Structure formats: structure tokens, C-alpha cells
Amino acid sequence: MRTALAIDLGGTETRAGLVGADGQVLVEARSPTNAAGGPDAVIGELVRLVEIIREARPDARSVGLGVGAPGPLDSNAGIAIAPPTLAGWHDVPLAARLRERLGVEVQLENDANVAALGEWRFGAGVGTQSMVFATISTGIGGGIIADGRLLHGRRGLAGEIGHMTIAEGTERCACGALGCWEALASGTALGREGERLAASGGSPMLRAMAGTGPVTARHVGEAARAGDAGALALLEQEARWLGVGIVNLLHLYSPEVVVLGGGVSQLLDLLRPEMERTVRLRAMSAYRDIPIVSAKLGGHAGLVGAASLVL
Amino acid sequence: MRTALAIDLGGTETRAGLVGADGQVLVEARSPTNAAGGPDAVIGELVRLVEIIREARPDARSVGLGVGAPGPLDSNAGIAIAPPTLAGWHDVPLAARLRERLGVEVQLENDANVAALGEWRFGAGVGTQSMVFATISTGIGGGIIADGRLLHGRRGLAGEIGHMTIAEGTERCACGALGCWEALASGTALGREGERLAASGGSPMLRAMAGTGPVTARHVGEAARAGDAGALALLEQEARWLGVGIVNLLHLYSPEVVVLGGGVSQLLDLLRPEMERTVRLRAMSAYRDIPIVSAKLGGHAGLVGAASLVL
Numbered sequence: 001m002r003t004a005l006a007i008d009l010g011g012t013e014t015r016a017g018l019v020g021a022d023g024q025v026l027v028e029a030r031s032p033t034n035a036a037g038g039p040d041a042v043i044g045e046l047v048r049l050v051e052i053i054r055e056a057r058p059d060a061r062s063v064g065l066g067v068g069a070p071g072p073l074d075s076n077a078g079i080a081i082a083p084p085t086l087a088g089w090h091d092v093p094l095a096a097r098l099r100e101r102l103g104v105e106v107q108l109e110n111d112a113n114v115a116a117l118g119e120w121r122f123g124a125g126v127g128t129q130s131m132v133f134a135t136i137s138t139g140i141g142g143g144i145i146a147d148g149r150l151l152h153g154r155r156g157l158a159g160e161i162g163h164m165t166i167a168e169g170t171e172r173c174a175c176g177a178l179g180c181w182e183a184l185a186s187g188t189a190l191g192r193e194g195e196r197l198a199a200s201g202g203s204p205m206l207r208a209m210a211g212t213g214p215v216t217a218r219h220v221g222e223a224a225r226a227g228d229a230g231a232l233a234l235l236e237q238e239a240r241w242l243g244v245g246i247v248n249l250l251h252l253y254s255p256e257v258v259v260l261g262g263g264v265s266q267l268l269d270l271l272r273p274e275m276e277r278t279v280r281l282r283a284m285s286a287y288r289d290i291p292i293v294s295a296k297l298g299g300h301a302g303l304v305g306a307a308s309l310v311l
Numbered sequence: 312m313r314t315a316l317a318i319d320l321g322g323t324e325t326r327a328g329l330v331g332a333d334g335q336v337l338v339e340a341r342s343p344t345n346a347a348g349g350p351d352a353v354i355g356e357l358v359r360l361v362e363i364i365r366e367a368r369p370d371a372r373s374v375g376l377g378v379g380a381p382g383p384l385d386s387n388a389g390i391a392i393a394p395p396t397l398a399g400w401h402d403v404p405l406a407a408r409l410r411e412r413l414g415v416e417v418q419l420e421n422d423a424n425v426a427a428l429g430e431w432r433f434g435a436g437v438g439t440q441s442m443v444f445a446t447i448s449t450g451i452g453g454g455i456i457a458d459g460r461l462l463h464g465r466r467g468l469a470g471e472i473g474h475m476t477i478a479e480g481t482e483r484c485a486c487g488a489l490g491c492w493e494a495l496a497s498g499t500a501l502g503r504e505g506e507r508l509a510a511s512g513g514s515p516m517l518r519a520m521a522g523t524g525p526v527t528a529r530h531v532g533e534a535a536r537a538g539d540a541g542a543l544a545l546l547e548q549e550a551r552w553l554g555v556g557i558v559n560l561l562h563l564y565s566p567e568v569v570v571l572g573g574g575v576s577q578l579l580d581l582l583r584p585e586m587e588r589t590v591r592l593r594a595m596s597a598y599r600d601i602p603i604v605s606a607k608l609g610g611h612a613g614l615v616g617a618a619s620l621v622l
Binding site: 072147149152153156158159161163164165166167168170176177178247248252253254255256281284286 | 383440441460462464466467468469470471472477479481486487488490559562563567593594601
């Protein structure tokens, strides 16, 4: 079977693996990312992880190495521009340096695009030509499959879906603007609303779950599953904001399917009724019946997607 | 020189022409569209117009016929699905019927995409790989060039940029939703605000310009050019809404240039300061310096764009 080497470089953990042409992860190795150590330390660790994989499967003939890394990065040039989660990285020619050290063809892509590609080739988007992948987590990121290929745009910066304005004069986003989708519908936003509710005395259950720490999206989800009325109301609001953003994505990209990943998507069963009601209410008729589904690849999305870059 | 036949089928007027490979319109013929007459009458007229063009240039060897028509339409199948401006058109196989009658290869595309293609090949977007074209007129339409080709999406319905939500609970759009870009920033919206201002006594100049009729965007533009403070304030608000929408388009498509067409774009000199201020304020840094320019092709955009489908 054809196989590909894959690296999923994250801000806290890095994985390497060997992935089959059927999308199965055959071997995997991982280590903490030395994010403070600078490019040389991290690249050394990437090389070491790939060598571990090669030693585990010395017979494998891989077609190349796909690498998913935090953006912004220039996928054509193979350069990591300035990933905020990695200290001291500025215009690092990551693809070229790995090619030199490992003697293999390297394709680099940002992590949201990699996850989208993995879901498209091997997950919830199989068989479509156009797909929107949105990861609802600390922030909101996205990757777009447009007419049978990954949408890049200038410098690979298309698909920054978390930073579309969907409301005026409301919450300020980490990016500095007001009313971004991410500021209203990310897991961080849901946690913030949970904290406000708990602080106002509106949900003793949330307060008890969080203890002396801040309320997180996970707490809101757990309290909602336990039937807490305040938490359920927060999820209804979350679902509505998700729906508004998805309506925009439908009109702008016209996908055949919307795939949701990230921590908040694990609450999809609770979010779905109000989210779908919002879509039916606001989308034009031709866009109303597009399925909204959960990502399928889970923790392997990064590796499988990275392998898809070369498979 | 290579040439192409082109049809620009509009709700009120239809044009046909012969366009050179350099984007120049060599011959042109036009007639009112019999929009109430149904598909047979309109198609008959299209055939007649093309025959006029052929008779005018009997020596021309055209590479095919490109047709721009009102959406929604399926460009792959060459079918006009249900254009709201043409009575009795439902799933009309327009490309096939013109091919039969005229004995020439036919490519069909919706009018906003055709205009985008024309600007990209021969107008304000020449030399780019990614471009957003937005026409700010009665409504707001768009066409997207993504990584070197027209973005279609499912059923060719990508790029409905007028119907992204950019504000909550504000103006209701013709599509039924609240807070669409079109409901806030189209020429119709600008006229509506002008009418409100005039009705409240806030601009005697606007009232005088409109007489007993409704205030239109054109009146607001003229009053602003004459220095009317109320009209200038309306344009500032218009510019801000345009800027918010453009910020979204930058983040979602990452174009190298944003091209504005339609009647409202003729006020670009007045709109630019506040529009660009809004972009600088709200866009992430990597997107702030993208040029926003006027469409170049003017009244010929439809024909030149249609010809680009086959050239």
C-alpha cells in the first residue's frame, strides 16, 4: 500500500505518523512541542519523530511528507510566516529544512486547512466537491474545499472564517475588531458567557462545577446535559450564533456539506435544533438543506490531513 | 485575431457582440428583453441578435459563444434555473438550445460571475490570481476569482455576498433575513436612508431633488456632491457598511484586489476615506493593505465577460 509520512505540529504537542492511502494511521509517535525553544529545537524534534516512524516501519516506501503547522504560513513557498504559538519563528523555510534533513518531498499547509483536507479525503466530506470545515474551539478556524481543491487565496490566507463580522457593536474579538463570529460563538465566548451567568448567581451548578476557577465551555456543556436551565439557555444562544455564521458560509462558499470540529462540536446534539432553525430562517431557499455534520477523524485529523497533502 | 461571440442577457435589455481576444468589443447589437414573453420569445431574439453580429462580420471565425444571464443558473449543465426577472423560465436548457440554433459551442454563466471574469481578464483585476468583484447596485452581487479560476461551489451558488449577515436585528432584506449586507449597503438601502432623511425634514435639498418621487441613491450622491451635510452623513454610514462587508470578504476569500462595480461605486471618491478607515480598523493586519478599486469595463462588462467564458 502507498503510504505517506505526516507531521502535525501543534503549539503544545507534536505528532508524526505513517498514514496509508486509505487514511489509516499505521504508526504514530508524539512529544511535547518545545514552543519556547525556537525553530532549531523544534525542527530537530520533528526530524527525530520522523526517524522513529521510519525505524518502526523500515519497509514502508512513503510518497512524501505532509506537514500541518500553525498559521500564518505560505504553503506555496513552504514557509512558516509567524505562528503566534511558536516563539521566535519568523519566515522559517520549514519545508526546505525538513527536505534537507530527511531527504523527502515536503508539503506544508496550515493546520485548519490540513484538518479540512483530511475530513474531505477520509472523513465527513468524502465524495463532495465543495465543503466548509469549521473548528469551534478556543477560536474559530476554517478550511474550505472549493470546486475540488483547497481554497488558498493570497498568501494562503483565505478561510479566516472566525473573523467575519456578524453583529455590530457587541463583543470585542481577540483580533481587536467588534462582532467577529469567533468573539460570539467560540468555546472561549461560551465560557465567558457561562462565567457571567455564574457570577450573577444565575447558575449555582455552573459555579459549583468551576469551583474557584473560571467557567469554561466544557462546564456549560456538562451543566446543560445535567438539565441546568441557565446553561441550556446559553447553548441556545450559542446555537443561534453558530447558525448565523453558517448561513454566511453557505451563501459565500456554497458547500455541499458543513463539517464542524473542535470541542464545541461535541455539543452538536444539544446545539442542532436552534442552529438548524436559524439556518432555515435566514438562509435563502437554495441553501437551506445543506447538511451540517460532525467531523469524523477526531484526534487523528491532523496526521491524516497532513498525509493527504502528499497522498 | 481570435474572437468570441457574446450575449449579455438582462432583465430589461439584451446585447450581443463580437469580442476580440484583447477584450475589445468589435461589433455590438442590442434590443429590449421581452421578459414577459417566455423562453421561446427571448431565445428567438438572442438568435436574431447573434445573426446580426455574424452578418456584420461574416469573415470572423469565433471560438464560441459566451452567455451571461440572470441567476440562479447551473453553469455546468448550461441551464437557467429560475431567473426572477424572466417570466416563465424554469430549468431552461439555454446553452443547448442556442447551440442547436446557432451551431456553435456555448458557455453559460450568471451575470455577476461574468462581470467578475471580465474585470479579471481585461479590467481592474488583470494579473491577479484571487479577486473579489462586488457590484453595489439595486442589490449587492458578487463574483469570486479564487486561485486562478471562477469560484462556483454547489450548483454555482457561491459568492452570494449580498446575503451575509453583518449586523443583528436591523434592516430586513428582500431575501427575508435581517442584517444582510445588501439590506444595509446596497443602492436601495442608501435611497431608503435618503428618503427617511428627507421625510424627517433633515435635507430640504434631497426632498427638492426627488420632487414627488422617492429619494434614490443617485439623489443622495448628487446632494452630497453639492455639499449637503445630511447626504454626506448618509454616505459616511454607507461607506462604513461597505467597509464592514469588505473586511469579511478579505478574511473569507483573501483576494489580491477588491473590485467594486454598480451605481454606488461611482461615488467611490466620496466613500473611500471612511470605507478604508473601517477596513484598517477591523481587518487583521495581513489583510489591511489590499487595494479597493473601481471596475474598469463599465457598460461593456457583460459582453466582455461573456466572451471571456470561451476566449
